[in-house]
Amino acid sequence: MTQNFQETLYPLYTLLIAGLTAILIVIGCERQPTHPRQPIDFSHKVHVTDYKIDCEYCHSGVRSGPVAGIPSVQTCMGCHQLVAATEPEIMKLREIWERGEPIRWKRVNVVADFVYFNHYPHVSEGISCETCHGDVGQKDELLPTPHLHSMTWCVDCHNTYEASKDCMICHR
């Protein structure tokens, strides 16, 4: 009797193991970093290197204050109502624009709250974007730049330029 009972359970065990394996494979795949991680597959390389669009056309805040700013959907559509209008990623962009929504870009670099940074004094000294952000214009996808989070990096350059190292300029 017990013998028979175990025999009937055997195929059930096999099914259970197969099922668990399938679930683990699915979970494993979802853990893989998905490319691109941004809502629209935006490439700096295409815009900056191939089509020579200036950084400040899109990040116009750098001359007026702390924040460089991310361009609005309207700025994108200024070109993309016509340019590449039938490409899938641009159709996605158009749908977002028609719904009147912002694009939910994921921040790449987030410096701690207790640090005050301001683009304006740096850009007005003639320090290039590349000095701090690297070769953004060559990249299809941006990844975080660890040195932006390093006090030593900031302070070393302030030394070189004889800029202020008063704690209060960066920690208000």
Ligand code: HEC
């Ligand atoms: C056509 C518009 C456009 C141009 C031109 C452009 N960018 Fe961007 N930039 C974006 C958009 C959109 C994002 C947000 C998506 C992303 O992170 O890739 C972004 C993100 C960034 C970020 C990351 C921001 C963060 O979240 O930390 C940096 C740094 C940056 N750009 C620097 C530059 C530099 C430097 C140049 C010139 C070499 C440049 N960009 C030219 C549109 C542009």
Ligand code: HEC
């Ligand atoms: C000044 C004009 C201009 C602006 C502003 C601009 N783009 Fe573009 N974009 C282009 C050009 C030119 C191409 C290349 C089109 C091609 O290869 O056919 C392009 C290509 C693209 C592509 C790839 C399309 C494809 O072929 O699959 C995407 C996605 C894209 N842009 C998104 C954006 C987003 C998002 C913004 C706003 C943050 C933006 N663009 C702002 C001119 C612009």
Ligand code: HEC
């Ligand atoms: C002296 C170094 C330095 C220079 C030069 C610089 N940046 Fe930045 N940038 C930073 C730091 C640090 C952050 C992160 C600030 C934060 O999270 O508060 C940042 C953040 C950004 C961001 C995302 C947040 C925002 O401010 O909108 C963009 C976009 C950006 N920079 C674009 C540019 C562009 C374009 C230029 C050139 C015109 C430039 N940066 C020049 C250091 C620099």
Ligand code: HEC
């Ligand atoms: C490539 C060199 C360089 C790097 C890197 C750099 N700075 Fe600066 N910083 C300067 C220069 C040059 C000035 C302008 C000094 C002046 O106007 O007298 C400045 C000015 C400033 C100011 C304004 C000071 C004032 O008197 O109002 C702040 C705030 C600041 N930097 C913060 C930072 C922070 C935070 C970082 C790192 C995330 C950083 N800087 C990285 C060169 C640099």
Ligand code: HEC
């Ligand atoms: C030019 C800008 C700048 C100046 C000047 C500066 N700091 Fe910082 N500080 C930073 C940055 C950037 C970080 C790293 C933030 C992060 O982790 O994202 C930091 C981090 C820190 C931390 C956190 C611990 C750590 O090491 O990450 C402390 C504490 C600190 N600073 C104290 C000071 C004191 C005290 C002074 C004056 C002697 C000073 N700072 C001057 C930019 C500056």
